Amino acid sequence: MITQRCHGRVIAGLVGCTALVLAVTGTGAAQAHGRDAARQTLAAHDGWASATTGTTGGAAADRVRTVTTWAEFKAALAESGTAPRIIKVKGTLDADGADCSGFAVDGYDFDRYLADYDPAVWGYDEDLEQQKATTGTQEYLRNQSALAQAKAIKAAVPANTTIIGVGKGAGIVGGSLQINGVDNVIVRGLTMESPLDCFPQWDPTDGDTGNWNSEYDAAVVYNSTHVWLDHNTFTDGDHPDSTLPTYYGRIFQQHDGELDVVKGADYVTASWNVFEDHDKTFMIGNSDSAAATDEGKLRVTLHHNLFKNLVERAPRVRFGQVDAYNNSYVANGDYGYSFGIGYKSQLVAEKNAFTLPEGITASSVLYRWNDSPLTAEGNVVNGARTDLIAAYNAANAATPLTPGAGWKPTLRTHVDPAKAVSRIVGRGAGADRLR
Secondary structure, X not given: OOHHHXXXXXXXXXXXXOOOOOEEOOOOOOOOOOOOHHHOOXXXXXXXXXOOOOOOOOOOOXXXXXXXXXXXXXXXXXXXXXXOEEEEEEEEEEOOOOOHHHOOOOOOOHHHHHHHOOHHHHOOOOOOHHHHHOOOOHHHHHHHHHHHHHHHHEEEOOOOEEEEEEEEEXXXXXXXXXXXXXXXXXXXXXXXXXXXXXXXXEEXXXXXXXEEEOOOOXXXXXXXXXXXXXXXXXXXXXXXXXXXXXXOOEEOOOOOXXXXXXXXXXXXXXXXXXXEEEEEOEEEOOOOOOHHHHOOOOOEEEEOOEEEEXXXXXXXXXXXXEEEEOOEEEOOOOOOOOEEEOOOOEEEEEOOEEEOOOOOOHHHOEEXXXXXXXXXXXXXXXXXXXXXXXXXXXXXXXXXXXXXXXXXXXXXXXXXXXXXXXHHHHHHOOHHHHO
């Protein structure tokens, strides 16, 4: 009855398994770092994550764990101590462990949920918060089921850690990396298929006709510093939004973001990643009301990433000084926008390349949530140098954007010509390019 809303795989190595095999495959920290990708550190001046103390992850680790199941992976992350660690991921780690019915608590019935909260019965004026707190209601049972899934698929990443994929097809399906309240983390060489939320919540008050809201990003960085995400592939895999059903006339949204940097996170570099086949892809700053935690932080560098077949948020920015250069954007007919200009954002977007299909113009690249000044220079659209701000303002005279972000990035290594970016990034970005 509810299995259509999840990956539908049953595998060995469930999250609750106690038999773990963690192979020690490394030697001491004195090992030369040169050609060992697992011990590579972020280069000096390579984006915001190289600022102050820099980002070394687990480069100095005495032990290296090689894991082949989600249970082994979580156990390696949970080992006590703050000493540097390297975790090598071999093969695909399936975080689901079962189909969605394996997370559902007794009494939860999706058909009953649909009947109870049908707008024809419930209306659109009252949200479900009270229902979530009332024992026995379908919303209460949905929430309890969601908590069970969250416990299974979330993996907390400790400080001073490098996680790296080794060999062909290394990655995570249905898991959510939680980089929360820590410093000095490196994630490289993984293909991360976005988690499917088995239990989205219906919110009748979200918009005029309600919406389904989901949880779980493939990776989220919050209240953390010095994080380098490099040569990963973020994807919806076999479960893009086009495969999801519709209820109450709204898509049953089971995806949240592919990557979020939020809640006071700072000093992050994302380089040579692929973000593909997703709707709300990448958010920097999650709330306009978060000035107390976010103002003066959320400093993020994005360079040489490929954003392909996305709808929006690549990224959407609040507060942060975000440097986006030498990224390639390849759009299809579902394209909404790339850069979302949000509250107190200070975006610098330079020498990026945009490939847009017929019928979509350069005016769509920027979207104004707030009139926060930005710098957008040296970009190309379909091979032609284009002033993105001028293109946006020509189509949106009533709500113009203001040029000039008020700061100039200095933490860059090599900057490629914009017209070469599509070719260079196409050949070099993604998990398989690190091998």
